[in-house]
Amino acid sequence: MGWIYVFVASALEILGVVGLKLFSRRKSLFNLALFSGGFALSYLFLYFSLAYLDMSIAYAAWMGLGTAGAVIINIVFFGESRKMSRIVGVGLIVIGVVGLKMVS
Secondary structure, eight states, X not given: OHHHHHXXXXXXXXXXXXXXXXXXXXXXXXXXXXXXXXXHXXXXXXHHHTTTSOHHHXXXXXXXXXXXXXXXXXXXXXXXXXXXXXXXXXXXXXHHHHHXXXXX
8 A cells, every 4th residue: 555655656656746847837727736736745655655565665765766857857848968877877766766656
C-alpha cells in the first residue's frame, strides 16, 4: 500500500510542476489551484506512505519519480531540450527507484 501512496504522491507532484509552469506563463486561479493543490496533495500522500515505508525509501522514490516525470512532461509538452544526457539521467533515476523498490 505504501508504494501506491508514493506513486500517487509522485503523480500529484508532477501535476504541481505542470501547474507551476502554467502559472508562471499565465496567472489564473485554475493554474494556481493546479500548482498549489498538486503539491499540497503530493505531500499528503507522501505522509500516508510513511505508515508503510521507511522515510529514506519513500522520500527518495517520491522525489525521483516526480523529477523524472517532470522532465518527461516538460520535454513532451513544453518543448524543453531533448539532449541525450537528460534522457540518460531520467533513466538512471528510474533505475534507482526500481532498485529501492526491490530492497524494500
